[in-house]
Amino acid sequence: MLKIHGIPRSRAFRCIWAAEEAGLPYEVIPIGFQPGFKLERAVTINPNNKIPALEDGDLVLFESLAINLHIAAKAGAPLMPAGDDGSRVMQWTLWTATEVEPHVMRWSYNAYLKPEAERVAAEAAAGKEALDARLRVLEAELAQRPFLLGAGFTIADLNLASVLYGSWLNGYDYAPFPKVKAWMDACMTRPAALSARKQREG
Numbered sequence: 001m002l003k004i005h006g007i008p009r010s011r012a013f014r015c016i017w018a019a020e021e022a023g024l025p026y027e028v029i030p031i032g033f034q035p036g037f038k039l040e041r042a043v044t045i046n047p048n049n050k051i052p053a054l055e056d057g058d059l060v061l062f063e064s065l066a067i068n069l070h071i072a073a074k075a076g077a078p079l080m081p082a083g084d085d086g087s088r089v090m091q092w093t094l095w096t097a098t099e100v101e102p103h104v105m106r107w108s109y110n111a112y113l114k115p116e117a118e119r120v121a122a123e124a125a126a127g128k129e130a131l132d133a134r135l136r137v138l139e140a141e142l143a144q145r146p147f148l149l150g151a152g153f154t155i156a157d158l159n160l161a162s163v164l165y166g167s168w169l170n171g172y173d174y175a176p177f178p179k180v181k182a183w184m185d186a187c188m189t190r191p192a193a194l195s196a197r198k199q200r201e202g
């Protein structure tokens with residue numbers, strides 16, 4: 001049984017979705033936040049004191065996207081393909097973590113996450129400008145195939161879509177990127193995604 005430490009309204013959502021997609025049994029060990037974004041209790045299982053963390057038998061992992069690669073590897077293909085496609089999964093996952101997530105977060109904090117008085121419009125605009133540049137790359141890729149690697153959904157799609165999810169749900173302008181929008185809609189309405197979203201969105 002996978003133990004996902006965290007709450008659905010956090011990056012643990014990504015791991016819940018991955019476990020659902022993999023069809024693996026899991027339980028969520030709820031560790032959340034107090035007002036002020038301090039953890040309610042120490043996440044002793046994660047040396048960074050952050051969520052999520054995963055316990056799989058003796059293995060303990062942190063970093064949500066790495067956790068997802070582990071979960072997908074347990075399920076195997078098609079969620080985690082082998083060979084060159086496995087390398088493409090790594091490429092897209094690292095692109096997500098380094099090229100996409102920082103800009104998503106910069107926009108998100110300043111567009112809807114922080115209390116209104118603390119939001120800085122120039123920060124939101126800078127995040128959007130940088131994210132739009134990455135979405136142009138993604139739009140060109142998705143013009144060639146429906147999912148990142150080809151005809152089928154893989155953990156690469158899940159990792160990227162789950163990082164874009166908050167922006168997609170909270171008013172980011174995807175109109176200039178119709179292929180990205182259609183791909184996001186398809187990813188976020190898969191049965192496994194809906195099951196994870198039900199835990200998060202209620």
Ligand SMILES: N[C@@H](CCC(=O)N[C@@H](CS)C(=O)NCC(=O)O)C(=O)O
Nearest residue numbers: 010011049050051052062063064065
């Ligand atoms: N890169 C890490 C980020 C983890 C992270 O920042 N988690 C947030 C919740 S979504 C957290 O625990 N924040 C509490 C804090 O930073 O003190 C991952 O993807 O797992």
